[in-house]
Amino acid sequence: MSRYFPTDAECGHHLIFGTVPIRTYAGDHLQLSFVDIPAHGVVDWHAHPNEQMGVVVRGRLTFFIGDEEKTLGEGEFYFIPGQMRHKVVGHEEPSQALDVFYPIRPEYC
Amino acid sequence: MSRYFPTDAECGHHLIFGTVPIRTYAGDHLQLSFVDIPAHGVVDWHAHPNEQMGVVVRGRLTFFIGDEEKTLGEGEFYFIPGQMRHKVVGHEEPSQALDVFYPIRPEYC
Numbered sequence: 001m002s003r004y005f006p007t008d009a010e011c012g013h014h015l016i017f018g019t020v021p022i023r024t025y026a027g028d029h030l031q032l033s034f035v036d037i038p039a040h041g042v043v044d045w046h047a048h049p050n051e052q053m054g055v056v057v058r059g060r061l062t063f064f065i066g067d068e069e070k071t072l073g074e075g076e077f078y079f080i081p082g083q084m085r086h087k088v089v090g091h092e093e094p095s096q097a098l099d100v101f102y103p104i105r106p107e108y109c
Numbered sequence: 110m111s112r113y114f115p116t117d118a119e120c121g122h123h124l125i126f127g128t129v130p131i132r133t134y135a136g137d138h139l140q141l142s143f144v145d146i147p148a149h150g151v152v153d154w155h156a157h158p159n160e161q162m163g164v165v166v167r168g169r170l171t172f173f174i175g176d177e178e179k180t181l182g183e184g185e186f187y188f189i190p191g192q193m194r195h196k197v198v199g200h201e202e203p204s205q206a207l208d209v210f211y212p213i214r215p216e217y218c
Contacts, residue, residue, distance in 0.1 A: 002177055002179070003188060003190075004172075004174040004175070004177050004179075004187060004188050004189065005172070005174075005177065005179040005181070005185075005186075005187060005188075006186055006188070011186070025162070025186045025188065027160055027162050027188045027190065028160055028190060028191070029160055029211050030139070030160055030162045030209055030211050032162050032163075032164060032186055032209070034164065034184060034186075051136055051137055051138055051139055053134070053136050053139045053141050053209070054141075055141060055143065055166075055207050057164075057166055057184075057207075063113075063114070065113040065114075066113070068111055068113050068114065070111070070113075070114040072114070075143060075166075076114075077114075077115055077120070077134045077141055077143075078113060078114060079112060079113050079114075079115070079134065079136045080113065081112075081136065081137060082137070096184075098164050098166075098207055100139055100141070100162070100209045102138050102139050102211055
């Protein structure tokens with residue numbers, strides 16, 4: 001096993017909000033979460049103490065963060081401060097995003 | 110200006126290692142860096158105190174981390190502990206990766 005290059009089996013695998021699979025890996029302080037959002041998938045309103053940032057990898061996603069809303073395409077960044085309420089909605093095509101958390105969320109390991 | 114949804118102009122833009130453009134954005138503790146590696150591009154051996162993780166977004170990249178080496182494809186993760194020496198080498202096609210740093214690297218803002 002390599003600490004630097006996790007295999008798929010060494011990653012965490014979870015299903016969040018009923019329909020959204022994530023693949024995760026934690027370092028010493030950082031945690032990655034590769035998110036597959038199905039067509040019209042929804043990550044409903046929630047908040048957590050962990051800071052979250054990320055990028056849309058494939059497709060488009062509409063983000064609601066606090067009182068702001070924006071549809072992001074491939075390569076676009078988002079920033080969700082700790083404790084800030086947020087929601088993500090997929091469009092007609094499946095999409096992917098890479099989320100990053102600090103500190104690590106133990107429930108996602 | 111939105112703190113949550115940076116425009117391209119609001120991101121940092123740097124050229125690292127001579128040929129590798131990066132687009133960056135920092136939150137409160139996390140920093141994203143979207144890296145465009147040209148064909149056969151090289152991010153030569155270096156180290157920094159910041160922890161680094163990331164994912165290959167497009168193409169393939171060969172990572173050298175400490176004494177380990179692995180070629181990663183799209184969606185594969187890597188983890189580089191703080192102070193660990195590392196190097197990245199592109200293949201015949203251009204590629205993209207998303208790097209994440211903790212703590213924030215002021216020189217990349």
